[in-house]
Amino acid sequence: MPFCSHCQTPLRSALWCSVCQHLQSNGLKADYFSVFGLPLRYDLDLKILEQSYHELATELHPDFFATAPVAKRRLSESLSARLNQAWQTLQDPTARARYLTGIWQSQTPTHERDLPTGFLQEMFALQEELEELLEAKDQQALAAKHADFLQRLNDLRHNYQQQLIELKENTPDTSFCKQIQQQLNAERYLLRLLESCSPISSEKDP
Template identity: 25%
Template structure:
C-alpha cells in the first residue's frame, strides 16, 4: 500500500488528466458565474402572465401560446426555476420522471419548429430559449454536472486540474486503472465495474447529505471524487465494449 500511495502522489496529475469532466453543450449557452444571492430558494408557485395578452403562461418558460409571443429569459434564472423544480430543501435531489416531463413540456412550447412561421426575431428567441432548456435538462439529469452546477451557483468552482486530496482514494483509482489496462477476461472488469458502481452510489448519497447541509467545501471534495469514479466507469465500459 505504501508503494501505491507513493505512486499515487507522483502520478496525480496524470490520473487527473484521465478523468475528464462531463461535457455539456457550450456553443449556445455561455458560461456564467453565479452569485450566492441569486440562487432561488423555491420555484415560483404562482402562474406568470403573458406581458402582451395577460393570459396565464402554460409553464415557467416565457412563451405564450395564446397570442404567440416568446420572450428572452433573464440570465440569472436558474435551471431549477426554468424547469419548474424546487431548489429547497435540497437542490441536488431531483425527481427524474418529473424532470423529464418538465423538459418535454418546455420544449413543446419553445422548440424552434413551433415558431418556424413566426417573425425572425421570435425564431431567434425560441432557438436560444430551447438551447437553454436543453442545457438545464442535461445539467440536472446527471449527478456530476448537477453537483458542479450547484457548487458554481454558490461560488465554488471546480477547475479542470482540481485533484482529489485523499491519497488512499487516489491509490484505489490508480489500482483500478491498472486492473482495467491489464485485464485478460471480462469477468475481472465486470467485478471491478460493479464495485465502482457501489462507490458511485455511495458518493451520490454523500452529496445529497452535504448539499442539504450546505457544506459546499466537503461537497466539492466529493464531487471531485465522483469525477474520478465516473472516469473508471467509462474506462471499464470501453474495455467491455472492445473485448
C-alpha cells in the same frame, strides 16, 4: 419570482408567459431551475419536471413561429435550446448536482479541485494495482476490480445525493459546498478508473 416583460404577470417559466404567450428574452440568462419555475433545490419530482419540459417544448417549438418576424423566430430557437439544455442537466442526478454546486460556488467560493482527505493517495494505490492487472491481463482479477470501482462509485453518489436531498437551505454554507465539491471531484477519479477497466470487461461480454 420573475415577471413577464410584456404583461407583468408572475412567470411559471423564465422562458415564456402562459398568460400573454410572450417569449421572454431574459430567459436566455436564467438558471436551469428558473427555466422550469423551480427553487434551487436538488430534490426534484422528475415526473413534474418531465411534464413541464414537454409543455414548454410544445409552446416554444420554432415551427409555431415559422411566420413570425425573424427576431422572434430566432428567439424561439434560442429559448428552445436553453430549455433542452436545462432538461438534459436537471433530469440527470449527477449533472444536476454539478450544476447546483456550480451555482452555489458563484455565491460561496470553494477550491474546485479539493478531494476528500486521503482519497488521492488511495487512488494512486488503486491505479498501481490496476496497471499491474492490465499488464498481467488477469481477466478475473480485472473483472473483480471493475466491480469494486463500480461499488465505490455507487456508494459515493448515494452519499452526496442523500446529503443534497436532506439539505434544508437554498444557499448552504462554505463547509457543505466544499464537502459536496470534494465528492464530485472524487467521482471523476473513479469514473476514469472504471473507464480503464471497461475495455477488459467488454471483452468478456458475449
